[in-house]
Amino acid sequence: MNVMNDSPRRKELTRQAAQLFVQEGFDRTTVRMLAQEMGIKSGSLFHHFRDKQEILAAVIEEGTQNALVIAKAALEQCDNSAEARLQAMARAHLETLLTDRNAHVVALYEWRRLDPEARDHLSHLRDAYEALWEAVIDAALAERLIHGDRFLVARFVMGALNWTVRWYDPAGSRSPDDLAHELVAMITHRA
Amino acid sequence: MNVMNDSPRRKELTRQAAQLFVQEGFDRTTVRMLAQEMGIKSGSLFHHFRDKQEILAAVIEEGTQNALVIAKAALEQCDNSAEARLQAMARAHLETLLTDRNAHVVALYEWRRLDPEARDHLSHLRDAYEALWEAVIDAALAERLIHGDRFLVARFVMGALNWTVRWYDPAGSRSPDDLAHELVAMITHRA
DNA sequence: GGGTCAACCAAGCAAGCGCTAGTGTAAATG
């Protein structure tokens, strides 16, 4: 057992692990399966990660960090209107789900498999992401673009968006932009 | 190894299994843990269920069947207006999540652990439930109470509702009725 | 009062699990 830096090699291994975790689930994915997918033997795996748990944490950290970066970038390069910002966030969320699908599915489904320390560390990242959403929703409420309880609206919207991993087909006819449009139209109270 | 009827004993065992599956996840729940929770030895478990998979299927079937019954009852004893029916469905959904929480959390999180035959059988049940939703949403669209794509609206709404298992606290100050109200208000386009 | 049957138990098997120990080797570093 050795390092725990973020070498490029480790990044690639993390990506491949995410793929398997989605296919099989974390518990059903054995270190031998992971090693085979990575083209090495199971013993060699522990040169890159302290243990199996750390692979899961790495997958989720990678995905969440990307989501944060993308969402921030989307907010920076869009209008200041509440509607534009709402739409930018929704679209960014869906695009992350598309480009970084595996990591996010893992984050949604296997969160409970994290040990307490990892969960604690990663929930800070997740909170930072959700704070972006809440700021945008607050602004929309202030402009009276949407109505209702701040807390509830945020959770309803995130639920609707996160649920898309269950049914959204990136190869289908609908683009993330379309979906974001429809969602904003649904909750918006103007013509 | 023996029967696979639906004796009252089996119902009770199923209920206890659901509890453990929620706490630990399906894969991490061992037959020895299940047996201990049930007050029997692990070998005796296989008198009631063919294998571990069948316990999972039993849990999910029970929960989905209950949801169907409750939703149908709610629709029968409410106004014919689209808004009332929308609210009745949302409220029924949330109440099921409250009274039958364990089974539904399992259905949401462990669906992928079902083997293909069980998944096929249970997806028919789930489709019947979703059909109720789509009928109600169709009516609301026809009345122009809500706008948008039938398919997308249905999935956004179900996502928002199912996501509640992540954050909703039944002991908190909000009732299922409150939540249903807020959700309908959010997507509704009238004063 | 012999037969039936659901319900349970003790014991254990074969397979698979996460992880470790110790070693080899090619490239980078001093």
Add this chain to the structure above:
DNA sequence: CATTTACACTAGCGCTTGCTTGGTTGACCC
């Protein structure tokens, strides 16, 4: 040239897993 580093290998330990086997118990039935 000598040493360190990064990465991979083989071999296997200690343990848990889902499930099976072979048998016992006690309530009910004609």
